[in-house]
Amino acid sequence: MPTGAFVDYANTLKVPSYVLFGVQASYDFKHGLTVFLDARNLGNKRYVSDFSTVTDARTANTAVFYPGTGRAVYAGVRYKF
Numbered sequence: 001m002p003t004g005a006f007v008d009y010a011n012t013l014k015v016p017s018y019v020l021f022g023v024q025a026s027y028d029f030k031h032g033l034t035v036f037l038d039a040r041n042l043g044n045k046r047y048v049s050d051f052s053t054v055t056d057a058r059t060a061n062t063a064v065f066y067p068g069t070g071r072a073v074y075a076g077v078r079y080k081f
Contacts, residue, residue: 003017004016004017004048005051007051007052007053007054007057007064007065008053008054008055008056008057008058008060008064009053009054009055009056010055010056010057010058012056012057012058013057013058013064015048015051015065016047016048018045018047018048019045020040020041020043020045020047020068021041021042021043022038022039022040022041022042023037023038023039023042024036024037024038024039025037032079032080032081033077033078033079034077034078034079034080035075035076035077035078036075036076036077036078037073037074037075038073038074038075039071039072039073039074040069040071040072040073040074041068041069041070041071041072042071043071044070044071045068046067046068046070047067047068048065048066048067048068049066049067049068049069050065050066051064051065051066052064052066
């Protein structure tokens with residue numbers, strides 16, 4: 001996310017910007033078989049994945065940021081028939 005959105009309606013607090021790196025790869029075999037690999041957030045960056053809005057962040061006493069997922073790797077097999 002290159003520029004963050006404002007968290008409050010008073011425009012006093014923004015979501016910090018961040019960059020995530022990932023890799024996806026797959027290979028299709030004959031007869032409908034596919035293997036795949038999906039690696040996300042390879043730098044294990046801490047980031048804000050979502051947020052709640054408040055009227056004014058200077059006076060709010062609640063958490064508004066939700067953390068994103070850390071490094072994750074998914075692999076699998078698909079079969080079409």
